[in-house]
Amino acid sequence: MGAEEARIAEAVAWRPGNAIKRAEQALIAEKSRVLRPFGLTVPQYAAMYALSLAPGISGAKLARFCSVTPQSMTTVLKTLESRGLVERRPSSDHAQVLVTRLTRAGQALLRKADAAAVAVERRLVEEFTPDEADRLRDLLERAVVVLQDTPAGE
Amino acid sequence: MGAEEARIAEAVAWRPGNAIKRAEQALIAEKSRVLRPFGLTVPQYAAMYALSLAPGISGAKLARFCSVTPQSMTTVLKTLESRGLVERRPSSDHAQVLVTRLTRAGQALLRKADAAAVAVERRLVEEFTPDEADRLRDLLERAVVVLQDTPAGE
DNA sequence: CGATAACCATAAGAACTCTGATGGACATCA
């Protein structure tokens, strides 16, 4: 059956989307692995990291920054809040805004988890020359643009 | 607040993982969009496409081919089965294997959905010269390798 | 001042994903 699997794999190799998908999967698998000792998932880490850069940001802004919907961010924040890693209070300025911040425990955990996450990125950076890294970013950015451009049919 | 968001975006720009993530998100967003008229999600389409290449494959093999866990594939197949797009029967050779195939309705739907999905890949291919496409595949493949290699610490 | 638009939070429902654990079937080899 190995031969059949090779035949199948060949049939989809030409699709560039597959290369992107495999890379992303490897990336989140590795990040998940290094974050697991801290009890954090990748989305949880991403939210905490963003909160460390912009304390008190609204959930909606946080969602935009992490490229997820506000609903997704709400569930992530609820989990983090239940563990005492973040706290949410109504804003004094805007009654409908929930101000979200890392707790001291959250800050402490993030410091350790961030070191592990950054190490993964560093392994990626060190695999490439600066030129190659720029090239990769450029190619991926062009892929994003062509994908986001509404196609001719609409 | 736009200035703060720009400052934050800058703080993560160096991470190559972000470029990969954005590309993958754009890819699945676009594929979801073109598949929606057919009532298919990206994982459902991927499973049906794989089934068209290897009719009667086991769920476990299908999962490996689609790079998901057998558990995930089971949920996808259950959904497809409930819609009459695939059928699963115990194998005559191996009692514990469920042979999965596309139904006629599944084949008909896949033909139409595949045209839409391939069109997305084609837009991607046409954005790049053959050299660039090869370069992108190569860079991403190297990223996968470095991520999958167990790091020095272990 | 009032209407419209923009923004925020959240509920409901469906789908996908994983880890961990269980149990059955097959194959190989001692």
Add this chain to the structure above:
DNA sequence: TGATGTCCATCAGAGTTCTTATGGTTATCG
């Protein structure tokens, strides 16, 4: 023959994600 190892399917539980829809607040503009 029997033990070991491998493969398959599935349950249970937790987490993330989306779409769709609701309702409240703020800001802008006529």
